[in-house]
Amino acid sequence: MDEQTRKLLEECSIGCKMAVSSLKQISEYIKDSNLMKLVEDYISRHKELEDEAVSTLADSGNDAKDPGAVSSAFAWFTTEVKLTFNNDNSQIAKLLMNGCNMGIKTLGERMNTLNQADKNAHALAQKIIKTEQNLMKELQPYL
Secondary structure, three states, rough: OOOOHHHHHHHHHOOOOHHHHHHHHOOOOOOOOOOOOHHHHHHHHHHHHHHHHHHHHHHOOOOOOOOOOOHHHHEEEEEEEEHHOOOHHHHHHHHHHHHHHHHHHHHHHHHHHOOOOHHHHHHHHHHHHHHHHHHHHHHHHHO
């Protein structure tokens, strides 16, 4: 596996891990059963996408990376502070949409800088971006 493919797959894995972590953290504040079902569905989707990235890396003898400790801690703390003061559906939807937007931007940038990665890695990154876009659409009614 070439370096660009490995790096893009690592970014896919890291992004999905962060998404799952954030979705689980936020789910503790959700009171609406429909919103909870939506979040649970996207936790499952992100885990499947992460498994695909990790499996592809493992098949070539590479290990998946974990998100950076500082960025993970900052994201967790920011979410906790915001939801402590306001945990209604609108606030939850806004936080999740912000996370989706960050994921789309980060992965999109990495796809552009790692443009020599193989087509399967690019296809997985596109699938993750599409998942984020779909989640944002499904969250709009909660704003």
